[in-house]
Amino acid sequence: MCARVESFVEPLEQIKRRWPEIAAALACARPGRTWGLTQTPVPTLRVGEINITSCYDREREAALQASRIPEASEEAWVYGVALGDLQRVLLSRPALQRLHVVIMSRAVARKSFEVVDHPWLADPRVTLHYGSVDNVREPFVCAPASVWTAERDCQSLRDRLLTALAAPMIRAFEARQAASIKRALAANVARLAADPDVETLQGRHAGAECYVIAAGPTFDEVVEWLRPRVAEGVVVAVNTAVLPLLRQGIVPDYVVAVDPAEALVKHFEGIPTPRALADVPLVYAPGLHPRVLAAWPGTFVKANLSVPIYRELCPHNPRGVLFASGTVTHAAVDLGVWMGARRLCLVAADFCFPHSRSHASGVSTALPVTGPKIFTTDGSGRSVPSTLNLVGYRDELVRYLGRVEGVEFVRVGRRGAAIEGVEFVEGAP
Amino acid sequence: MSAQLLRQLGVAATQFRLGEVSMASETMISVVDEIQAYLTAYADQDRAREFMPALEMIVDAQQRGDFLLVADLLEYEVGPLVTAASGPQGPKSA
Numbered sequence: 001m002c003a004r005v006e007s008f009v010e011p012l013e014q015i016k017r018r019w020p021e022i023a024a025a026l027a028c029a030r031p032g033r034t035w036g037l038t039q040t041p042v043p044t045l046r047v048g049e050i051n052i053t054s055c056y057d058r059e060r061e062a063a064l065q066a067s068r069i070p071e072a073s074e075e076a077w078v079y080g081v082a083l084g085d086l087q088r089v090l091l092s093r094p095a096l097q098r099l100h101v102v103i104m105s106r107a108v109a110r111k112s113f114e115v116v117d118h119p120w121l122a123d124p125r126v127t128l129h130y131g132s133v134d135n136v137r138e139p140f141v142c143a144p145a146s147v148w149t150a151e152r153d154c155q156s157l158r159d160r161l162l163t164a165l166a167a168p169m170i171r172a173f174e175a176r177q178a179a180s181i182k183r184a185l186a187a188n189v190a191r192l193a194a195d196p197d198v199e200t201l202q203g204r205h206a207g208a209e210c211y212v213i214a215a216g217p218t219f220d221e222v223v224e225w226l227r228p229r230v231a232e233g234v235v236v237a238v239n240t241a242v243l244p245l246l247r248q249g250i251v252p253d254y255v256v257a258v259d260p261a262e263a264l265v266k267h268f269e270g271i272p273t274p275r276a277l278a279d280v281p282l283v284y285a286p287g288l289h290p291r292v293l294a295a296w297p298g299t300f301v302k303a304n305l306s307v308p309i310y311r312e313l314c315p316h317n318p319r320g321v322l323f324a325s326g327t328v329t330h331a332a333v334d335l336g337v338w339m340g341a342r343r344l345c346l347v348a349a350d351f352c353f354p355h356s357r358s359h360a361s362g363v364s365t366a367l368p369v370t371g372p373k374i375f376t377t378d379g380s381g382r383s384v385p386s387t388l389n390l391v392g393y394r395d396e397l398v399r400y401l402g403r404v405e406g407v408e409f410v411r412v413g414r415r416g417a418a419i420e421g422v423e424f425v426e427g428a429p
Numbered sequence: 430m431s432a433q434l435l436r437q438l439g440v441a442a443t444q445f446r447l448g449e450v451s452m453a454s455e456t457m458i459s460v461v462d463e464i465q466a467y468l469t470a471y472a473d474q475d476r477a478r479e480f481m482p483a484l485e486m487i488v489d490a491q492q493r494g495d496f497l498l499v500a501d502l503l504e505y506e507v508g509p510l511v512t513a514a515s516g517p518q519g520p521k522s523a
Contacts, residue, residue: 144447144450166449
């Protein structure tokens, strides 16, 4: 039982009457961050290092946010409590009959209830939710800073919300990719007619231990652990990991590349020992840029991908289809499963930026870790910066792994983002 | 150019306020380009210096993920500076 906070009065009393379970959950929330009201043109609540609303014009901001909900809508979902401005604007609409407000962080909501009045809590049209909503319900609007400060249990919902908000941008990116893929398919016609299909690899390594190696920052921490083990297993590397592996004297058995970007060629330029790769197949998506294919010094195996653009443009060639949903790591894992791995070890598949780095040392496409980040937890339960894309790929991988039977999935690289259902190899870094 | 810049500032601020951070961050790339071009083309050194505190605060706020403050600074600090710089005296080249 936790102590009651003295200043925690009217809003909690209202919540206690209407939603006693939520009141109990709020009363036990741990602050965990620094708090305060800003001394700005309009005061707002500051949580850690961010303002929870505008500190110049809260009313105008709330009106803008509310405009996401059609005026005639009878129902609306608000994710995040903020300071209640958005709720007030929506409830001023005569058409609105049901307003669902979802708490994304008990600590932030509780502090907000402490510092400002929340008369919307008394409105009979309001239903307050905590912990019972795990999907994006329409029509919805976010009190964005309350979503960015989501507590751990609400981070999966946070990611879905942010993905939904980014949908127009994702569609634009996919449209640009589609144009590149179409050009590459035309240029790769002869190769696609001649190269063996990934179908031919089915069951090739039945019962094997397979290492799927990405080029996340934890690569540098796990490579010494990896070195003596790879000789006994099958090594599937994503394109980004080729140079880091070769620099460590490890030659992969297979390399996977799926991204249609021409920039991938950087991963195959300047390979120190190209002859070592002479018999190593590049398992490639049919829309891979021709320059990337030309730069590969080994052999080739074509593979289709489980994405709409390939289903539309080349549904029958290649015949073998690998799972992919945004990252080459998906296809590399599915290749290991396809070839019959009994145990599949994920290496440096980090989906985050441990040590504020994007990749292993020496990866030519490494980026400075700037721009908008979200936080997720690493394999040891620590908070670690990531991006919406990366946690989305991680979540897609989790869903894929849930569909695979008969394969044990493990991993190394404890500073990587936690992957539900995948345990760390005991004693490994 | 100032009308275009003010429009871009508004777009970025709106995207941040709606939680569309990915899109807002893309917009910010063009906002920064527009501001640089604007200062180069129209503002004298004194005027350019007036922009610096707000721009530095924007960079800091963006780095720590304080995106609603970024929106506020774009709308309520940088916006008025652009408007003032294009005011009665007009831009320097006018």
